[in-house]
Amino acid sequence: MSKVDLSRFKFDGLKQNPLADLRDLSDEDKDQLLMAGVTSDLSTRSASYLQMDQNAVHCKSNNPDVEIMDIKDALVKYDGLKEYFWTLVDKDKDEYTRSAYDNLHGGYFIRVKAGAKVEEPIQSCLMLKTENVGQNVHNIIIIEEGAEAHIITGCSVAHGTTAGAHLGISEFFVKKNASLTFTMVHNWSEHVAVRPRSAGVVEEGGTFLNNYVLLKPVMDLQMYPAITLNGANALARFNSVVVASKGALLDMGNRVVMNAPNTRCEIIARTIASGGTIINRGHIGAHAVPSKGHLECQSLIVGDGRSWAIPELDGTVEGVELSHEASVGKIAQEEIEYLMARGLDEEEATATIVRGFLNTDIMGLPERLQKEIDKQIDELQASGSM
Amino acid sequence: MLTIEDLHVNIGDKEVLRGINLQINEGETFILFGPNGSGKTSLLMTLMGFSGYDVTKGTIIFKGQDITRMPMYERARLGIGMSFQRPPTIHGLRTRHLVRMCSRNGEVNPDALAQSVNMTEFLDRDINAGFSGGEIKRSELLQLMAQQPDLVLFDEPESGVDMENMQLVGKVARDVLDGNYKTFPDLSLKERKQRIKTAGLIITHTGYILDYVNADRGQVLFKGHLCCEGRPRDIMEHIREHGYQECVRCMN
Numbered sequence: 001m002s003k004v005d006l007s008r009f010k011f012d013g014l015k016q017n018p019l020a021d022l023r024d025l026s027d028e029d030k031d032q033l034l035m036a037g038v039t040s041d042l043s044t045r046s047a048s049y050l051q052m053d054q055n056a057v058h059c060k061s062n063n064p065d066v067e068i069m070d071i072k073d074a075l076v077k078y079d080g081l082k083e084y085f086w087t088l089v090d091k092d093k094d095e096y097t098r099s100a101y102d103n104l105h106g107g108y109f110i111r112v113k114a115g116a117k118v119e120e121p122i123q124s125c126l127m128l129k130t131e132n133v134g135q136n137v138h139n140i141i142i143i144e145e146g147a148e149a150h151i152i153t154g155c156s157v158a159h160g161t162t163a164g165a166h167l168g169i170s171e172f173f174v175k176k177n178a179s180l181t182f183t184m185v186h187n188w189s190e191h192v193a194v195r196p197r198s199a200g201v202v203e204e205g206g207t208f209l210n211n212y213v214l215l216k217p218v219m220d221l222q223m224y225p226a227i228t229l230n231g232a233n234a235l236a237r238f239n240s241v242v243v244a245s246k247g248a249l250l251d252m253g254n255r256v257v258m259n260a261p262n263t264r265c266e267i268i269a270r271t272i273a274s275g276g277t278i279i280n281r282g283h284i285g286a287h288a289v290p291s292k293g294h295l296e297c298q299s300l301i302v303g304d305g306r307s308w309a310i311p312e313l314d315g316t317v318e319g320v321e322l323s324h325e326a327s328v329g330k331i332a333q334e335e336i337e338y339l340m341a342r343g344l345d346e347e348e349a350t351a352t353i354v355r356g357f358l359n360t361d362i363m364g365l366p367e368r369l370q371k372e373i374d375k376q377i378d379e380l381q382a383s384g385s386m
Numbered sequence: 387m388l389t390i391e392d393l394h395v396n397i398g399d400k401e402v403l404r405g406i407n408l409q410i411n412e413g414e415t416f417i418l419f420g421p422n423g424s425g426k427t428s429l430l431m432t433l434m435g436f437s438g439y440d441v442t443k444g445t446i447i448f449k450g451q452d453i454t455r456m457p458m459y460e461r462a463r464l465g466i467g468m469s470f471q472r473p474p475t476i477h478g479l480r481t482r483h484l485v486r487m488c489s490r491n492g493e494v495n496p497d498a499l500a501q502s503v504n505m506t507e508f509l510d511r512d513i514n515a516g517f518s519g520g521e522i523k524r525s526e527l528l529q530l531m532a533q534q535p536d537l538v539l540f541d542e543p544e545s546g547v548d549m550e551n552m553q554l555v556g557k558v559a560r561d562v563l564d565g566n567y568k569t570f571p572d573l574s575l576k577e578r579k580q581r582i583k584t585a586g587l588i589i590t591h592t593g594y595i596l597d598y599v600n601a602d603r604g605q606v607l608f609k610g611h612l613c614c615e616g617r618p619r620d621i622m623e624h625i626r627e628h629g630y631q632e633c634v635r636c637m638n
Contacts (some may be wrong), residue, residue, distance in 0.1 A: 270477075298477075332474060333437065334474045335474045335476050337436055337437065337458060338470065338473055338474055338476070339476075339484075339487075340457070340458040340459040340462065341434055341458055341459075341462055341467075341468050341470075342462060342467075342484070342487060342488045342529060342533060343459050343462035343463045343487075343488065343490050343533065344459055344487060345457075345459045346457075346459070349459075352476075352479060352487070353476060353479070355478065355479075356476050356477050356478030356479035356512070357477055357478055358478070359477070359478025359479075361478070
């Protein structure tokens with residue numbers, strides 16, 4: 001694993017002023033937020049949290065069933081969140097977790113109350129505003145029994161910011177028969193280092209659906225969120241669409257551990273290395289039966305790049321059903337010729353195939369975000385980097 | 387419409403077509419017979435312009451233009467369309483989107499076309515993903531209807547299709563060749579026929595397709611040579627009775 005030299009970044013003293021209304025952001029920063037799936041039009045959101053650099057600048061819920069606050073306030077209100085805070089991620093795991101433990105800047109606390117079916121997405125954004133800022137955040141997400149919610153979280157640089165470090169701890173708690181769709185869009189920049197450390201538990205009958213999109217450049221990103229299915233009939237599904245642009249080093253993957261009967265999981269990653277390196281990990285552990293898991297990492301190398309797929313399956317009892325499919329390849333000549341026979345020239349055919357490869361329809365995203373992602377793919381293709 | 391002169395084609399070092407001469411006129415449907423490995427598919431692939439089929443000698447003239455070295459997409463734009471036997475699945479590419487792209491002039495209504503080949507429910511699926519034999523044929527026809535080529539290359543329209551689907555595939559194949567489909571719903575049948583004079587080059591093993599399309603002429607391709615020109619039904623009957631032995635005798 002590559003190391004990020006944290007001493008290069010400023011982890012202290014970068015306070016930003018509160019923002020009563022997200023519409024007061026500059027147009028450029030609004031665009032940056034939009035690219036990460038976060039809108040300043042709050043009529044389509046149940047709740048919003050925005051952090052800039054080292055403190056929360058906006059935090060508001062429009063839905064009484066959604067509690068959203070700065071993690072620091074939640075720690076005070078809930079007496080240290082003892083059942084949740086640092087229970088899934090080890091604070092001594094590495095220097096990044098220690099940095100977040102020793103010098104907490106903020107992060108969001110989201111609690112969706114038992115039985116609530118929250119229609120509009122909850123959104124959060126962790127933004128790097130100042131050049132070379134170091135940001136330590138810790139997020140706690142609790143979906144109480146029988147509740148349902150969709151959280152869209154965008155991590156973004158502000159307009160013009162090129163360098164920074166984002167260290168983020170996230171701990172997810174999906175309770176009995178609850179359902180969480182967690183969509184994360186990363187909108188970083190060429191010199192940003194990113195170290196999320198995420199883990200979650202899903203209880204009986206719970207569902208955790210995770211979407212991840214990274215189409216923008218980033219310098220160095222390493223993450224390996226782990227979800228443990230602790231109750232019967234729990235389900236986890238990960239869908240990722242990732243492009244490793246020029247100079248990027250991405251070491252990412254998903255881990256699911258199935259500890260209860262009738263658990264299921266699916267991890268699907270579609271990645272393109274176009275100038276960068278991607279290490280695409282995946283791990284499914286099955287320790288109870290019946291259980292079923294499928295892991296898929298499909299990767300294309302377009303131009304230069306390296307793609308290293310590491311799928312792992314670990315079954316420890318008779319009767320588990322685990323499978324994986326991994327591929328690292330190029331765009332198939334057969335597919336190009338099929339489209340050329342319909343009148344598309346080679347460039348159009350290639351672009352169409354790449355477009356399809358990165359298709360995120362399956363994620364069921366809100367229309368606005370879907371359009372934004374489609375636009376980013378168009379821009380990526382128009383830039384000629386793929 | 388299409389004139390092939392002394393066409394020689396290699397796949398690697400192996401010569402698969404050895405001096406083909408063939409003329410297909412505007413609106414004419416031509417049937418190509420021949421045993422496995424005789425070069426039928428190679429001829430279609432060469433006409434479409436696939437990589438790996440090296441023309442070592444001869445010319446292909448289409449609509450008065452020498453297309454022998456022309457890239458595939460230019461041939462398609464000039465009016466050659468092909469129904470694939472085993473088309474690839476393209477992840478994330480919806481059938482609807484591909485149908486739209488097939489029609490370069492934009493005059494296409496995917497829903498109306500899909501209805502005529504019973505493919506409505508496939509429009510929002512990835513192209514060819516998990517399609518059965520019959521569904522592949524219908525999807526290929528759907529794309530051809532949008533593309534509106536002047537020459538259609540059909541590689542075994544009946545392969546992998548059950549009898550029930552064969553009816554539909556055969557009927558639509560005929561519609562494509564005769565111009566009876568719903569591309570121009572505002573035009574009368576007569577106008578459509580005037581506008582669409584599609585020629586066809588069809589490979590068949592079983593001859594089932596002859597029950598549906600109005601085939602004008604036919605010929606047997608045997609070991610890279612064309613021989614035995616005749617009426618398609620006569621040729622079919624002859625092959626059913628005598629196999630391709632007669633072709634061997636005929637050629638010697």
